[in-house]
Amino acid sequence: MSGCSGDSSDPESGSNPSTDTDSASTSCTQCTITSETTASVPPDRTRTTVGVGEEVTLTVDPAPATWSVSGAGTVSPSSGASVTFRAGERAGSATVTAVGAGCCCDITFTVVEPSGIMMSRTSLVRHMKNKPDCGFLARPYVLPNSVSFHNIEVREKNSAATATGYFSGFNGTRHQPEPQNESDWFTVQECCEGLGSPADCHDEIYSGYPGVPTPSVGLMTFPITWEFRVGGGAEKAMPDFEQRHEVTASGDCTTSKGGASETTHLSDEDSGY
């Protein structure tokens, strides 16, 4: 079933006239579905673009109705005045239909997947005086920030460093210790306005120190892949990005990842996270 066939629905209001020709009752001329996302941020809780796994409370008037969904999601329970639509685990479109009291009405949702990870620094910069090291703690935010991803889990895949110059001693260093091919799964909180949906973890983003006192030009990068899943389902990779550590001949050190970047100078005082 895909919506109230034979009539044009209005996905914004979730309202349309009766098209339920099978019903014995024709007293109902129009029904209306109102929708409210369970997440309070983003603040427009009537939005019909939702994140994978996101939940929306749907209420039909007049009630009750039998509910069904076509496309990327489920509805539970399948009858009643008020039900929960749960977006599926992959991007797509989902049309939820309510049939009852001689009426049929539907509402269509667009389901979006995470588009990436943004890092937000949560600590002081880590640095040892007279050593060209640098780093910080950051909290990952799942993008985009126009929906909430609080019903997904995320993790970071293992990778190996490509290191040259000053960092050459770290070439091939793993990003996750054996035998891990990825980090653990982390839950995600409701969206923070303007930022994204924060993952329940901190990322230690740090260059390390190869043990060479005299600085020289060097670069170390890790290819970074984060994955998401919904409700214990299959994982899917988000777009790749890069973790980067760079040292200049004068010992300035810059660490960057997911849009967060910090630079220290050799003579900066000790600090840490």
Add this chain to the structure above:
Amino acid sequence: MALAAGGALSPAQTGAKRKAMSDITARAAALVAEFEKEKDPEKLQGAADQLVEVDLAQEEEGLKRLALRQETLQLWLRLLAAIDKNLDPRFDPNDRPRVSVTPPPSGGAQYPPGADPSVIKDPQARKQYEAAIKQNRDKAANYRLQTKLRRLDEKLTPQVERFIRLSYTTVPGDQRQLNETVKKLIANPQRAQALVRAGEPKR
């Protein structure tokens, strides 16, 4: 959950609906049992998804409807009891796990976070690092479990209270059955009180 009486059903339809209801409760019971073994909170969500589909009105025979009501209540309460049993009162949501941990300095070098322990030459430092990795992984697993249990508790408690409110009348027999079942299955006194109150006559 739907309690409204439906239209007249043929005997074959009635039999099919009954079977569907017993399938639903059987699946829910299996999922709660799986959670107890595996500690995967998705199992509890799956059980709840089953239980909201129980429709007492589909059971037309009074005694069987009462039995279905009792079975559904017991399953909801077992689900809530499983949440209570596994909630860690010391859990601090602000104490988040790390994606990976930084090894201790060794041999004048400081490896970046996540480096394999085998690169740490000092055995004592390596052992310390391995312990930190394990501790972080345990913390991540517990954080995930505790967060999901708290979310389920917040979401499902009102659903169970609604089931009680709509399914149990104020007659003494109903009240007695509700009280006895809650007393038997719910150890948490605050929760037990709230559940019993959900079925009490409204003033």
